[in-house]
Amino acid sequence: MKKVCVFALVLLLAGLAACGYAQPAQEPVETKVQATFTPSPTATPSPTPGPTAEPTPVPVPYAREITAEITLSDNYGGYFPYLTDGDPETWIAYKRGTYINISCQEEIGFLYICWYRAPRPYIIHINGGGYSAGESEYLYEYYELPESATEVQLSFSTTENLSDIHVYGKGAVPDDIQRWSPPLEEADVLVFPTHADDETVFFGAAIASCLDRGLDVQVCYMCEHNTDLGYKWHTRTQELLNALWALGMRNYPVLGPFRDEFVTTWKQADKAFGFGNVIGYQVEQIRRFKPFVVLGHDMQGEYGHAAHMMNSQALPYAVKYAADAKSYAASARKWGVWDVPKLYLHLATENRITLDVETPLESYGGRTAFEVACDAMECHQSQLQYEHRPMLYDKDYPYYDCTCFGLVRSLVGEDTGNDIMEHIEK
Numbered sequence: 001m002k003k004v005c006v007f008a009l010v011l012l013l014a015g016l017a018a019c020g021y022a023q024p025a026q027e028p029v030e031t032k033v034q035a036t037f038t039p040s041p042t043a044t045p046s047p048t049p050g051p052t053a054e055p056t057p058v059p060v061p062y063a064r065e066i067t068a069e070i071t072l073s074d075n076y077g078g079y080f081p082y083l084t085d086g087d088p089e090t091w092i093a094y095k096r097g098t099y100i101n102i103s104c105q106e107e108i109g110f111l112y113i114c115w116y117r118a119p120r121p122y123i124i125h126i127n128g129g130g131y132s133a134g135e136s137e138y139l140y141e142y143y144e145l146p147e148s149a150t151e152v153q154l155s156f157s158t159t160e161n162l163s164d165i166h167v168y169g170k171g172a173v174p175d176d177i178q179r180w181s182p183p184l185e186e187a188d189v190l191v192f193p194t195h196a197d198d199e200t201v202f203f204g205a206a207i208a209s210c211l212d213r214g215l216d217v218q219v220c221y222m223c224e225h226n227t228d229l230g231y232k233w234h235t236r237t238q239e240l241l242n243a244l245w246a247l248g249m250r251n252y253p254v255l256g257p258f259r260d261e262f263v264t265t266w267k268q269a270d271k272a273f274g275f276g277n278v279i280g281y282q283v284e285q286i287r288r289f290k291p292f293v294v295l296g297h298d299m300q301g302e303y304g305h306a307a308h309m310m311n312s313q314a315l316p317y318a319v320k321y322a323a324d325a326k327s328y329a330a331s332a333r334k335w336g337v338w339d340v341p342k343l344y345l346h347l348a349t350e351n352r353i354t355l356d357v358e359t360p361l362e363s364y365g366g367r368t369a370f371e372v373a374c375d376a377m378e379c380h381q382s383q384l385q386y387e388h389r390p391m392l393y394d395k396d397y398p399y400y401d402c403t404c405f406g407l408v409r410s411l412v413g414e415d416t417g418n419d420i421m422e423h424i425e426k
Helices: 002-018 204-212 236-247 266-272 275-289 306-321 329-335 369-377
Strands: 071-074 092-094 099-103 110-115 122-126 129-133 140-144 151-155 160-168 189-191 217-219 293-296 342-346 352-354 404-410
Touching: 099 160, 189 204, 189 275, 204 217, 204 236, 204 369, 236 369, 266 306, 275 306, 275 329, 293 306, 306 342, 306 404
Parallel strands: 189 217, 189 293, 293 342
Antiparallel strands: 071 099, 092 160, 099 151, 110 140, 110 160, 122 129, 122 151, 342 404, 352 404
16 A cells, blocks of 8 residues: 555656656756847938929920011912011001912911001911911911911901011010910009000009019000001001010000090090090990009190090099999990099199109019110100100109109098008909
C-alpha cells in the first residue's frame, strides 16, 4: 500500500513539473545587459501641394495687313484706288445689285471696312455661302470671316457709300481697329455733347477719368453730321468716332436727329431744332440709359454757341420730365421713367466741383485724363485750325476749362468733394 502511495506521489510531481508548476531548481541570476538606443529617423513631412503654376500664355502676333496684296474687281466701274487710299473723303457709291470681289493668295482673317455713310444690311459671300452684315450701321465695321477663305464678295441691295477696305490675315486684332459694341443698356454716366469735338473739348477728360475707374459711360450727341449742308467737312462723324475710340470708349454713341445747322442766336436755334424737340430727345435717352449722372454743356454755350445753349438749357427740363410718365408719354411707354440722381452742367456755379484730370491713370499707360483728351483732339483734323481744344483753367479762355462742373440738380445731397459719383451707390 505504501508503494502504491509513493508511486502515485511520484506521478503527481512529474505531472506538475510537466505543466510548468514545478519550483525552479535555483534562483535566477540577474544579468545586466547594456542596451544601445538608436532613435528612429524623423519622418520628413510631405509638402502641401500648391497650385500648379499656369504657363505664361504666348501672345498671338498681330494680324498683318495684306491690303496691298489683294485684287479687287466689281460690276460697277472699277474705281478701286478710292477704296485703298486711306482717305475718308473719297468713296464709291455702290448701287443696288452691284458687288465687289476681294481676292488674295493669303488666307483672309478679317475685313475692316470704313464707310463714308453708315451702311444698311448687305451680304458677304464666302465659299458660296452668304452672311448678313451691316445691321449695326457702324461707320467702322470689323468683320471676322466665319470660315477660311481667300476670296470674298460684298453684295449690295441698296446704295452704299464705301470709303476704304482694309484686309488682314490671321492673327490678333491691332488696337487701332475699331471694334464697336452696341450702346449700353444702362449707363452710370450719360454725356450730352452737341457736335463732333465737343465730346473731347469739354467732356473728354471727364470721360477718360470715368472709364479709368470702371464706370459705364454713354455718349449721346444732339446733332448729326451726315446731312450735307454745304460744309466742306463731310467726315466729322468719322472724326468723332476716332476721338471716342482714343478716349477709351467702346460702346457706339447715339447720333442725334438734329442737323448740324449754323446758328448764332437762341431764336435761330429754336427755329432749327425746336426747344421742345430737344427736350424730348434728351428725355428718351435718359429713360433709355437710366444714368446716375448726366453731364451737359454750359448754359451760356461756352463761347456763346446757340446750339450749345439750347442743348444745355433743355437738360434741367429733361431730367424733370424723364421721371413723369405723362410727359413725352411715347418714350415712357417704350423705356419706362427714370429720375436722374445728379445733373452737372459745364461751368455752372451751383455746388461747383473741380475734376482731377492731372493724376496719371494706369489704364492709359500713365497718361493723365487731360493728356488723353488732348491726344484725342488730334482726331478732329477738320477742327484743328481753330482754338477749340481741351484746356485747364486759362484766364484768357475760361470757358474751355474741362475741369469745372456745377451740380445743378441732386437727389442725393450736395457734393463735399470733387467726385461726380459722390453719394451714389451702384
